[in-house]
Structures are given as structure tokens and as C-alpha cells.
Amino acid sequence: MTKDPTLKAGRQDLSREREGLALVRNTARGALRIFETLGVVGRQGAGWLLGDRDALPRRLRHTFESLGATYIKLGQFIASSPSLFPEEYVQEFQKCLDRTPPMPFHYIREMVESELGKSLGEAFEWVDPQPLASASIAQVHAARLRNGAEVVIKVQRPGVRNVLLTDFNFLYVSARVIESLAPGLSRSALSGVVEELQAGMIEECDFLQEARNLEAFNRFLAETGNTAVVAPRPIASHTTARVLTMERFHGVPLTDLEVLRAYTDDPAGTLVTALNTWFSSLMLCDFFHADLHAGNLMLLEDGRVGFIDFGMVGRIRRETWAGMMELFEAIGNGDVESMARAMAMVGMTREEVDVQALARDIGALQERLTDVDASALVQADRNDREVNQLLTELVRIGEGHGIRFPREFALLLKQFLYFDRYVQALAPELDMFNDQRVDMFGALDQLPGGDEPLH
Numbered sequence: 001m002t003k004d005p006t007l008k009a010g011r012q013d014l015s016r017e018r019e020g021l022a023l024v025r026n027t028a029r030g031a032l033r034i035f036e037t038l039g040v041v042g043r044q045g046a047g048w049l050l051g052d053r054d055a056l057p058r059r060l061r062h063t064f065e066s067l068g069a070t071y072i073k074l075g076q077f078i079a080s081s082p083s084l085f086p087e088e089y090v091q092e093f094q095k096c097l098d099r100t101p102p103m104p105f106h107y108i109r110e111m112v113e114s115e116l117g118k119s120l121g122e123a124f125e126w127v128d129p130q131p132l133a134s135a136s137i138a139q140v141h142a143a144r145l146r147n148g149a150e151v152v153i154k155v156q157r158p159g160v161r162n163v164l165l166t167d168f169n170f171l172y173v174s175a176r177v178i179e180s181l182a183p184g185l186s187r188s189a190l191s192g193v194v195e196e197l198q199a200g201m202i203e204e205c206d207f208l209q210e211a212r213n214l215e216a217f218n219r220f221l222a223e224t225g226n227t228a229v230v231a232p233r234p235i236a237s238h239t240t241a242r243v244l245t246m247e248r249f250h251g252v253p254l255t256d257l258e259v260l261r262a263y264t265d266d267p268a269g270t271l272v273t274a275l276n277t278w279f280s281s282l283m284l285c286d287f288f289h290a291d292l293h294a295g296n297l298m299l300l301e302d303g304r305v306g307f308i309d310f311g312m313v314g315r316i317r318r319e320t321w322a323g324m325m326e327l328f329e330a331i332g333n334g335d336v337e338s339m340a341r342a343m344a345m346v347g348m349t350r351e352e353v354d355v356q357a358l359a360r361d362i363g364a365l366q367e368r369l370t371d372v373d374a375s376a377l378v379q380a381d382r383n384d385r386e387v388n389q390l391l392t393e394l395v396r397i398g399e400g401h402g403i404r405f406p407r408e409f410a411l412l413l414k415q416f417l418y419f420d421r422y423v424q425a426l427a428p429e430l431d432m433f434n435d436q437r438v439d440m441f442g443a444l445d446q447l448p449g450g451d452e453p454l455h
Helices: 005-051 056-067 069-081 087-093 104-118 160-181 185-188 190-204 207-223 267-284 318-333 335-347 355-363 366-370 374-378 384-400 407-426
Strands: 124-127 136-146 150-156 243-248 252-254 297-298 305-307
Touching: 056 069, 056 087, 056 374, 069 087, 069 160, 069 190, 104 150, 136 384, 150 207, 207 243, 243 267, 243 335, 252 366, 267 407, 318 335, 318 407, 335 355, 355 384
Parallel strands: none
Antiparallel strands: 124 136, 136 150, 150 243, 252 297, 297 305
């Protein structure tokens, strides 16, 4: 049967009209978001000028929380980045929590049906209207497929991508203005930090990319013969850029020792398995999991360790990881020359670093450095203030020599902090740097030489 060209042209016109309307709506929403942002900032600033003179870090945190998803995520990044931000801001933003109210279930239904092109009843046998979790970017519900398989559905909040793009464009322009007015900040590359954050959060909004991350991590486990760890497998037929359906895991978080004993008689061994898998992924996987808080690492009922939620991942160069480990070891040994070499290896600079001059500057801190054990760098509840101050001073010295630490430095440090909490809960006697069961460098030995990026 011959297709009617008039009908085809009409459909194309309708499609273009819909795209045009969507563009107009997104532009309008973007403009409204900028006005909303300026309004919140203006009210907070006016309050400060009128005498409500609370500390600047506290007022900034309140402002971020009022502005929602993008700024809350930015606040959480500040809280986990003592290498990049002043101590008083790191301490204050540790109170920045993502208290996102759940979306009504009819939004979930509408989004799933729109994305999958079929009714909820056609796509699933059952969906729990009560969410398992609700965050700034997405909401998660338990469900069951028509074939009886238990799954979870991760559903993106309406319009969140457009809000993120608008917010980060605003932040980037603001950062460039600040850098032009205060050239001394250029070494900190404020706009560069904003760009890196934007790339990470926009990637979190692409659930097809997260599905690919899940598949890649499971492939990495298979290729390395790791049967003790697993990640959920995505259901391709029920996954789009804004709806991710994946198999459901049953288990408990790796933080409750008493509950864990019902699943394993060796909690420390379970933690070592998770540690070695993560260290191995730094070099042998396309990425590393960059958000291993208590909700994203669990012990399953069958004894395997489950890594979940691969929306936030990081990528690292071989020499960066080697440099970071050398830096941590040098801090513990008080070896300033090794520290200088490691900082030059980890940091980013356009010019060659004078390692000897950098070592001399670090030498001024030597008495304090020899008092800080390497393991203190990963202790979230002990020596936090001391370690944050030390890292801040090291970054300041590095910047004096043209070095800027990359975002991956902060991401890796954050995972160490998470792992230390697991160590304290499951195996307080475990020393990550010296326990023979923990193999931080094993993956490095499996790689060919060369300085090329691995990811």
C-alpha cells in the first residue's frame, strides 16, 4: 500500500510544532528559574543587610537548601571536598541534607506510561505506590514484571534536567564574573569545578547511561572472575532516558553489625571483598562507583555484596591513583619530598613543578605531618578537623606552585571516608593501608605501562 505523502508531511509538521512548543516551555521555565534563584538570593542578602548576621557559611547553606536539587548537591559536594573548600564551609555543609518530599503516585504513573508508551498495567503486574526512596533527581518504587520478576523502577522528577541546566549555566556565569573580579581565584578554577559538577549531575539524569554503567560493572565482575559481588541488571525493555527498571536486591546495608551476623559469620571478610572490588575497579573498569554511602552498598541474602545506584561514577588516570596513594603514604611517613612528587603527579598544572621548591614549602608543616598517621586521612569521625586543615594547607601550598587538584581527588577521598565508616562498624581492627587482605595496588600490577588515560 502506498503511503500518503500529505499525511507524512502533516506528521512531520506536527512533530516540529511539538518540538517548538517544548523549546518555548523549557525557555520559559529556565527564565522563571533564574528569577526564582535571584529572588531567594536577594531575600537572604537583604536579611543579612538588615541585621540577621549569622555566619556566612550557615547563611549560604540555608540559601542552597532553599534553592533545591542543584544547590543541595553542590552543598554536599562542598561537604565532601576538604581539598577544595575552606574548613568552615566543609563543616557547615555537612548539615546539608537532601530532604526531598515524595512525588504523588499519579506523577509516577504518568511518567512511566509516557516513557514506555503503554499503560502501567501493561508494563507491570504490580507497582507499589509507596516509594522505597525519594531524592532530588528521582524516586524509586518496588514493582513486579508481567513474568513475575521483582524489580525496582527509578523515575526521574519532571523537568529536573532543565532545572539543572539552568542552574549550572547561572552558576558558571557567576563563577566567571567572580574570577574576573578576583584574579587570585583563577588558580582554584572555580568555573572549572562548576563545569565538572554539571557534567556529573547531567550524566545522573541520563538513565540509559546508568543502565550502561550497570552492564559495564557486571561485565567487569565477570571478566575478573569476581562472583562475590554483583550489581543489578537493567531491564532494557522497560528502560528509557528517564525511567530505569532493574532487578531488585534483598539484603541489608553494610553498617549494622548485628543484622549482618544473620547473613554472614565474617563481617570483616565481607568488607574486604567490597574494598578489593572497588580498588580493582579503579583500574580495570571503565569507571569507579563514586557514591558508596550506606544505602548503596549492601549484603544480599545469598551472601554476595551488592553495589547499587550507578548514577554517580568517576574516572581516573593510572598515574593519578598511584600519586594519591603515594601522597597518603608520604603523609604518614613525614616524607616531604615524596609528598611533593605525589602532589605534582595528582594535581593539574600548565607548567612544570619545581619539586624541590615544593618540598621546601611543605617542610614547614613537617612537625604536624609526622603526627598524622596515614589512616587518619580516611577516618570520618576521628581527627576530621585536623585532617581537613592539613589538606587545606597542602592545597594552598600546591596552588602556590600552580597545582590544582582535580575533582577525582575529592571523589576518591569521599569514598575513603565512606569505607572508614564501614570499617568502624564491621571491623574496627582493620587497617586499610596495612592489612594483607586489602589489595589497593593489585590492579595496577595487571596493567601495561604507559601514561595514557584508562577511562
